[in-house]
Amino acid sequence: RKEVEQDPGPFNVPEGATVAFNCTYSNSASQSFFWYRQDCRKEPKLLMSVYSSGNEDGRFTAQLNRASQYISLLIRDSKLSDSATYLCVVNLRSNYKLTFGKGTLLTVNP
Amino acid sequence: GAGVSQSPSNKVTEKGKDVELRCDPISGHTALYWYRQRLGQGLEFLIYFQGNSAPDKSGLPSDRFSAERTGESVSTLTIQRTQQEDSAVYLCASSPPPRGASTGELFFGEGSRLTVL
Numbered sequence: 001r002k003e004v005e006q007d008p009g010p011f012n013v014p015e016g017a018t019v020a021f022n023c024t025y026s027n028s029a030s031q032s033f034f035w036y037r038q039d040c041r042k043e044p045k046l047l048m049s050v051y052s053s054g055n056e057d058g059r060f061t062a063q064l065n066r067a068s069q070y071i072s073l074l075i076r077d078s079k080l081s082d083s084a085t086y087l088c089v090v091n092l093r094s095n096y097k098l099t100f101g102k103g104t105l106l107t108v109n110p
Numbered sequence: 111g112a113g114v115s116q117s118p119s120n121k122v123t124e125k126g127k128d129v130e131l132r133c134d135p136i137s138g139h140t141a142l143y144w145y146r147q148r149l150g151q152g153l154e155f156l157i158y159f160q161g162n163s164a165p166d167k168s169g170l171p172s173d174r175f176s177a178e179r180t181g182e183s184v185s186t187l188t189i190q191r192t193q194q195e196d197s198a199v200y201l202c203a204s205s206p207p208p209r210g211a212s213t214g215e216l217f218f219g220e221g222s223r224l225t226v227l
Contacts, residue, residue, distance in 0.1 A: 032213040043201055043218035044153070087153070091213040095160055096141065098205070098213055102152040 001026050006088050006101035014109055017078045021104045023088030024070045032096075033064055035073045036087040038103065044087055047073075078108045112136065114219035116202050122225045123192055131187045131222045135204030143216070144177055144187050145201040153201070159185065161207075192226045199223050 006023045013019050025033075033050035048055065050062040050071050061074040071090075075082055088101040115134040123129050135142050144156040155169035159179045170176070174192075179185040189196055199221040206214040 031210075034215065036216075043220055044216075045218070046215050049215070089216070095158075095163065095166065096208045096213045097158050097160070097166060098143075098216055099155070100145075100153050 003027075003092055004088055004090050004099050004101040006086075006104050008102055008104060010105040010107060012107045012109060013078055015078055015080060017108075018074065018076050019078055019106060020075075021073045021086055021088075021106075022070055023072070023090075023101050024068075025088075025090040025092065026069070027090075027092045028066070028069060029094075030069075030090050030092055032091040032098070033062075033071050034089040034098075035060075035062055035071075036089055036100075038085045038087060040084075044100075047086070075106075078106075080108050080110060082106060083108045114202055114204055114217050116200075116219035116222050118222055119220065120223045120225075122227065124227050125194060126191055128188065128190045129192055129224060131189075131200050131202075131224070133185045133187070133202030133204075133219060135183070135185070135202070136206075136217055138182075138206065139204035139217075140182050140207045141205040141213075141216075142179055142185050143203045144185070145203070146171075146198045147201060147221075148198045156187070156200075189224075192224075194226050197224055197226045 035047045036044040037047045038044040054063040085103040087103045140161040142159045146154040158166040174190045203216045203218045
């Protein structure tokens with residue numbers, strides 16, 4: 001099993017659609033989970049942290065399932081500006097090292 | 111500024127030359143990472159520093175690559191005898207000290223774009 005695994009996509013959705021990404025991780029002891037966003041030719045930036053109870057930020061909802069070792073990101077009412085690569089990030093080791101998935105490319109079409 | 115700073119932002123070099131890339135992390139951040147990103151590809155982990163612990167060098171692709179960090183401040187990534195396949199954006203990121211078992215957010219610099227002719 002890969003350490004952090006994401007569906008690479010690409011996901012092509014129309015404006016207004018709801019889209020969901022999943023990410024699985026290998027270490028059941030992981031404690032920190034994030035979703036990052038990377039625009040074309042830009043550096044990754046934090047989109048949101050993922051908390052055990054799940055959390056929401058506007059149109060974005062993140063959830064954690066420890067039993068199945070996956071996290072998810074739901075985007076409602078997609079906008080053109082949501083087009084980007086979404087990266088799942090998990091700390092896998094006792095040395096606190098954060099590991100990135102390969103990312104999922106989302107394109108929102110008019 | 112208060113963010114992660116990288117220099118140079120762009121570097122063009124000839125095959126076989128050595129290059130040095132610099133990263134100034136956010137003050138107080140104990141963790142520092144280097145990544146490589148080729149055009150259209152994902153992030154490729156290179157090396158991880160955490161405080162005074164031994165660095166995790168498991169991502170360095172060959173012995174031509176090395177990195178140093180002075181305490182919890184500046185880091186330099188050195189690529190010796192550059193090859194065309196080294197052309198990429200080299201990204202540095204830092205994060206604050208861990209709290210318990212949790213790791214803080216990563217903050218990225220804008221990257222150093224390396225082109226090897």
